[in-house]
Amino acid sequence: MPREDGSHRTHGGGRVRLLAAPADPADLALPDHRAAALPAARLAAWCPTCHHAARTAARKSAAAAQPPAEPAALF
Incomplete structure (x- = not known):
């Protein structure tokens, strides 16, 4: 049954x-x-495919919210 x-x-x-x-x-x-x-x-049931996609998007969003690291000075 679908x-x-x-x-x-x-x-x-x-x-x-x-x-x-x-x-x-x-x-x-x-x-x-x-x-x-x-x-x-605060937990929910996730299928592995949906969990992986949502976790990847959450990590990318968190990384984008971080300020860029200052480049190390050469001199």
């Missing part, structure tokens, strides 16, 4: 193993030890 949420198109229609990770995509940029310490209320 799923009505459209996930059968992105996940091959089979079973998907979910993982617990921060619900807020901004928290996906946290180091693993800090994300593991979040309370259960």
